[in-house]
Amino acid sequence: MQQLTLNNGVTMPALGFGVFQTPPDVTTDAVATALETGYRHIDTAAAYGNEREVGEAVRRSGLPREEVFIETKVWISDYGYDQTLHAFDKSAGKLGVETIDLFILHQALPSRFDLTLEAYRALETLLGDGRVRAIGVSNFMPEHLAALMKQATVLPTLNQVEIHPYFTQPAVQSADTERGILTQAWSPIGGITSYRGTGTSTFEDPAITAIAAAHGKTPAQVMLRWHLQQGRSAIPKSVRPERIAENFDVFDFTLTPGELETLDGLDTGTRGGPEPAAITLESFGRDIPEA
Ligand code: NDP
Numbered sequence: 001m002q003q004l005t006l007n008n009g010v011t012m013p014a015l016g017f018g019v020f021q022t023p024p025d026v027t028t029d030a031v032a033t034a035l036e037t038g039y040r041h042i043d044t045a046a047a048y049g050n051e052r053e054v055g056e057a058v059r060r061s062g063l064p065r066e067e068v069f070i071e072t073k074v075w076i077s078d079y080g081y082d083q084t085l086h087a088f089d090k091s092a093g094k095l096g097v098e099t100i101d102l103f104i105l106h107q108a109l110p111s112r113f114d115l116t117l118e119a120y121r122a123l124e125t126l127l128g129d130g131r132v133r134a135i136g137v138s139n140f141m142p143e144h145l146a147a148l149m150k151q152a153t154v155l156p157t158l159n160q161v162e163i164h165p166y167f168t169q170p171a172v173q174s175a176d177t178e179r180g181i182l183t184q185a186w187s188p189i190g191g192i193t194s195y196r197g198t199g200t201s202t203f204e205d206p207a208i209t210a211i212a213a214a215h216g217k218t219p220a221q222v223m224l225r226w227h228l229q230q231g232r233s234a235i236p237k238s239v240r241p242e243r244i245a246e247n248f249d250v251f252d253f254t255l256t257p258g259e260l261e262t263l264d265g266l267d268t269g270t271r272g273g274p275e276p277a278a279i280t281l282e283s284f285g286r287d288i289p290e291a
Contacts, residue, residue, distance in 0.1 A: 034248075035058070041068070042054055046072065047073065047106060074088075134157040140172075164187050164189060166267065221253075
């Protein structure tokens with residue numbers, strides 16, 4: 001299993017397992033299947049409402065806690081120094097863990113960047129106290145990273161952003177790389193082009209299906225290989241055992257430089273997720289329950 005070393009020396013499996021939109025009542029089974037398949041990195045979030053079930057699956061797997069890398073996110077409604085320290089207690093309590101491997105801010109809050117900075121300061125405290133092993137951000141544009149680093153003392157280890165062949169965010173990837181921040185792809189196989197899209201989904205793209213056919217692999221496997229070969233972390237989601245296995249079976253083939261270039265060339269510049277600049281407490285805020 002390919003590992004990535006974060007800028008603070010902590011290692012993490014490059015390929016993780018996502019649980020956005022996985023209902024709580026199927027999350028334990030989905031994560032249990034992923035762990036049986038070999039995944040050792042799970043990505044959840046306070047806002048997904050399924051941290052408790054992720055923790056349950058990790059415990060039920062019987063794997064030593066240190067063998068599973070758990071990543072979760074603080075929701076914007078819990079930003080602020082004290083609020084974010086408490087958000088850690090809520091997430092750790094639901095997960096049933098003492099330590100969270102990677103704790104990240106889910107979004108920048110451009111209209112209340114003061115709260116974003118205070119939330120990040122809380123992450124720095126949690127890191128200093130050994131409650132989390134690494135800290136990071138998600139959906140941060142280069143200007144958000146620049147504003148954060150004017151005040152922060154610890155560089156985020158990672159920036160989790162929307163990246164799939166139809167939306168590759170080269171400026172964000174460059175800004176991350178220049179600072180030594182790992183880019184992690186959400187919707188890595190372009191799920192959002194299928195469950196939210198109106199046009200062709202990445203799964204049906206003729207260029208991607210042609211590369212898949214050439215390798216005897218599937219479009220999802222080709223997209224995951226593209227991330228891994230370009231040094232990104234990827235966290236595909238599925239609730240179906242056959243796809244959970246398919247998305248993990250990506251370590252036995254290599255895309256050519258030309259194929260990587262073809263995939264890069266599919267970028268449309270159109271994001272599927274919300275515009276990061278438009279995230280406000282008024283439109284996206286919601287209460288995160290206590291543990
Ligand atoms: P993905 O790119 O992982 O695609 C998931 C979708 O594709 C689901 O609808 C799934 O359906 C389907 N699917 C999964 N595997 C296959 C396959 N092999 N062939 C065809 N279809 C497949 O998208 P997500 O948006 O879920 O992103 C992955 C993870 O990233 C999330 O679960 C979450 O952890 C994180 N994320 C973070 C965000 C952020 O703001 N930080 C935003 C969005 C996601 P089914 O389950 O039925 O198989």
